[in-house]
Amino acid sequence: MTPRVLVVAVLVAFGLIAATAVISIRLTRPAKPVVLTQDELAESFRQLRVDLHGLERQLNRPDSRLVEEPSPGGPEMMTGTPGEAASAGELSAQVQRLRREMLAVIQNEARRRHGPAPEIVSTVETVLSAPGESFALAFPPGTRAERATIENVGSSILRKPQLVLDGTLPGLNVDAILETQLAGAQSEEKKAVALWKFVERARVHDWPAHREKSDPVKLTAVYGYGFCNHAARSLAILAQAAGLEARTRDYPGEHVVCEILVDGRWVLFDPDGGVFYRNADGRIATVDELRASPDLIRAHPSPIYPEEKLVRLYQRDDVKLRTDFSKESGYQIAFDLRPGESITYLRHPTGHFFASRHLEIPLEYANGIWRFAPQWQHGIIGAAAATNLRRAAGGAMLEKIDPASPAELVYVFEPGYPILDGTIRAGANDRIAISRDGSTWTPLATGEPLARFLANAGGNPDYKLFVRVEPGGPELKPFEVSLNFQTARRALPLPEGGANGRLDFGADGPSSARVAFALADSRPGQR
Numbered sequence: 001m002t003p004r005v006l007v008v009a010v011l012v013a014f015g016l017i018a019a020t021a022v023i024s025i026r027l028t029r030p031a032k033p034v035v036l037t038q039d040e041l042a043e044s045f046r047q048l049r050v051d052l053h054g055l056e057r058q059l060n061r062p063d064s065r066l067v068e069e070p071s072p073g074g075p076e077m078m079t080g081t082p083g084e085a086a087s088a089g090e091l092s093a094q095v096q097r098l099r100r101e102m103l104a105v106i107q108n109e110a111r112r113r114h115g116p117a118p119e120i121v122s123t124v125e126t127v128l129s130a131p132g133e134s135f136a137l138a139f140p141p142g143t144r145a146e147r148a149t150i151e152n153v154g155s156s157i158l159r160k161p162q163l164v165l166d167g168t169l170p171g172l173n174v175d176a177i178l179e180t181q182l183a184g185a186q187s188e189e190k191k192a193v194a195l196w197k198f199v200e201r202a203r204v205h206d207w208p209a210h211r212e213k214s215d216p217v218k219l220t221a222v223y224g225y226g227f228c229n230h231a232a233r234s235l236a237i238l239a240q241a242a243g244l245e246a247r248t249r250d251y252p253g254e255h256v257v258c259e260i261l262v263d264g265r266w267v268l269f270d271p272d273g274g275v276f277y278r279n280a281d282g283r284i285a286t287v288d289e290l291r292a293s294p295d296l297i298r299a300h301p302s303p304i305y306p307e308e309k310l311v312r313l314y315q316r317d318d319v320k321l322r323t324d325f326s327k328e329s330g331y332q333i334a335f336d337l338r339p340g341e342s343i344t345y346l347r348h349p350t351g352h353f354f355a356s357r358h359l360e361i362p363l364e365y366a367n368g369i370w371r372f373a374p375q376w377q378h379g380i381i382g383a384a385a386a387t388n389l390r391r392a393a394g395g396a397m398l399e400k401i402d403p404a405s406p407a408e409l410v411y412v413f414e415p416g417y418p419i420l421d422g423t424i425r426a427g428a429n430d431r432i433a434i435s436r437d438g439s440t441w442t443p444l445a446t447g448e449p450l451a452r453f454l455a456n457a458g459g460n461p462d463y464k465l466f467v468r469v470e471p472g473g474p475e476l477k478p479f480e481v482s483l484n485f486q487t488a489r490r491a492l493p494l495p496e497g498g499a500n501g502r503l504d505f506g507a508d509g510p511s512s513a514r515v516a517f518a519l520a521d522s523r524p525g526q527r
Contacts, residue, residue, distance in 0.1 A: 099457035111351035118520035125516035145494040146520035151342035158337040159506030173332035199271040207356035224488030228272035250320040273302040333416030338382035340375040352420040366489040385410040398476040418461035421451040422483035429472025
């Protein structure tokens with residue numbers, strides 16, 4: 001079924017759900033394709049969201065029950081009326097299934113908008129054998145980095161590798177953000193302004209990922225978008241980590257800003273609105289000063305919020321002040337690379353994103369690929385469990401120690417970013433299973449897409465995945481894991497004209513890391 005046909009089919013099934021207590025879901029296949037214009041498609045999704053919200057409201061009704069009824073000549077139909085004896089959990093399952101179907105259509109539309117990825121015209125790379133070893137790579141004129149890869153080509157685990165370009169640490173944790181952004185900033189005001197500028201420029205104003213916390217690393221390095229509360233809290237967390245007093249100022253139902261104590265005054269910063277204000281003597285303005293002199297707001301318009309809204313907002317007295325963000329901070333991206341494992345950052349998005357509650361395509365985002373092909377000639381390195389297995393002669397495969405007993409190999413993947421899709425390819429007779437918690441396992445076929453097993457379109461994303469492979473015979477053949485993840489576009493380690501930097505990492509023994517940049521044509525009119 002094509003995405004457009006799927007929209008029509010789901011829409012037909014949900015025509016009157018929002019207006020009645022009887023729930024009826026029917027997915028049917030039209031006799032011939034239906035072609036929608038862009039406006040019709042947008043209206044279809046608008047109505048579908050209304051119907052979806054109607055379904056979600058039913059989840060909170062204690063008298064809502066479901067039963068199955070046969071649907072002659074087609075898929076099953078689910079109906080429900082008060083007092084019937086089926087489980088209301090079925091309704092929840094249908095809501096989630098519908099959200100996933102909607103998300104699949106939206107992701108396909110995102111891929112259509114993005115178009116094909118630019119053609120790679122060349123690759124420059126270097127192999128580093130010591131932590132902190134510097135490199136200088138020149139890009140041919142008219143090219144820019146389209147992909148950046150860090151790969152472990154050695155025989156021991158690379159611990160927490162960080163690609164440092166032009167002296168700038170990647171913002172994988174709060175300490176790295178502060179070290180980079182506060183370089184040379186001595187006064188309280190300069191520190192506050194530097195952190196405001198970072199939060200304001202490192203993300204865009206857009207629907208946040210569903211239920212994710214307002215951690216500054218998640219906001220700026222994982223997603224790169226959010227609303228005012230995420231930006232204001234992230235700025236307050238960073239300011240507090242830098243030794244400044246900071247708090248958020250919440251105008252319920254309208255806006256959240258940050259206040260930082262600078263030279264004994266609580267001055268206002270609006271990272272989501274992209275503004276702060278200076279009073280007549282050049283100092284950063286407080287809320288009281290803005291209330292007394294609203295023309296300060298009018299003289300410096302926000303690119304996001306109308307000036308008169310902000311003028312009115314700061315006259316409000318019903319505000320909530322907050323200083324404790326301990327439950328929303330502390331996230332860091334800290335992954336290891338086993339031999340044969342790599343991480344690749346992509347400038348061109350692949351349509352994989354963790355959906356907000358409104359199932360919107362993010363204004364901007366990026367993707368990456370995590371790959372792992374175990375190199376058993378170095379031993380079974382970095383496995384969470386290896387039962388009844390040892391290296392076979394030659395090291396390319398593993399073999400059972402006791403041929404009559406079960407055997408399994410388990411690896412854990414934690415890239416630090418939301419895992420949204422991927423594949424696992426194993427030997428023809430070997431068995432694959434995945435788990436989100438390490439205890440409940442789901443079998444899958446070799447090459448089967450992982451998206452339908454992973455969280456999306458609601459809840460929280462999966463940052464960890466367990467993969468188990470069991471030999472179908474006396475030997476376990478080589479396999480490959482490929483995972484698609486989401487990352488923030490503005491945090492990509494993709495330089496324009498050349499790469500000068502170093503790779504910081506820890507190691508358990510002799511190590512080698514390959515750093516590679518795949519280049520695309522950057523001239524105007526070229527993809």
